[in-house]
Amino acid sequence: QVQxxxxxxxxxxxxxxxxxxxxxxxxxxRINAIGWHRQAPGKQxxxxxxxRLRGSTNYADFVKGRFTISRDDAKNTVYLQxxxxxxxxxxxxxxxxxxxxxxxxxxxxxxxxxSS
Numbered sequence: 001q002v003q004x005x006x007x008x009x010x011x012x013x014x015x016x017x018x019x020x021x022x023x024x025x026x027x028x029x030r031i032n033a034i035g036w037h038r039q040a041p042g043k044q045x046x047x048x049x050x051x052r053l054r055g056s057t058n059y060a061d062f063v064k065g066r067f068t069i070s071r072d073d074a075k076n077t078v079y080l081q082x083x084x085x086x087x088x089x090x091x092x093x094x095x096x097x098x099x100x101x102x103x104x105x106x107x108x109x110x111x112x113x114x115s116s
Contacts, residue, residue: 002026002105004034004095009110012085020080020110022095030100034078036069038091038112045094051078063089085114 008020022034035050049059049069057069068081078095095107 001102002028002031002097002099004097004105004107006093006095006107006110009093009112011113011115014085014087014114014116016085016114017081017083018085018112020082020093020095020112022078022080022107024076024078024097027099027102028076030102032098032100034071034098035096036078036080037094037096038089039094039109040088040091043091048093049080082112085112087114087116090114 003025005023006020008018010018012018033050033052036048037045038048039045047060048063049067051057051069051071059067066084071078090113092109093112094109097105099105
């Protein structure tokens with residue numbers, strides 16, 4: 001089993017930056033990929049960015065050029081650097097891991113609020 005703990009959310013003005021962290025523990029070696037998703041009030045959860053075991057990444061079109069996903073294997077942590085934030089980026093951000101033989105693991109989420 002894998003446990004994920006997000007941190008780094010908060011309130012920021014439009015144009016500002018935040019860095020989210022997702023710390024993984026448990027069966028780290030079974031993780032194939034880690035992604036960041038978000039869910040705004042009244043909307044479906046959507047993929048923001050993901051990083052795979054070999055390091056390849058993908059981004060949703062609405063964050064390309066603004067957000068960067070990265071990882072620190074020594075700390076078992078994945079980061080989401082968010083720059084040029086917009087009010088429409090306001091959402092709860094969740095970390096998700098694809099775990100071999102288990103399926104998906106989710107963190108508890110961290111709130112990001114961008115004021116105009």
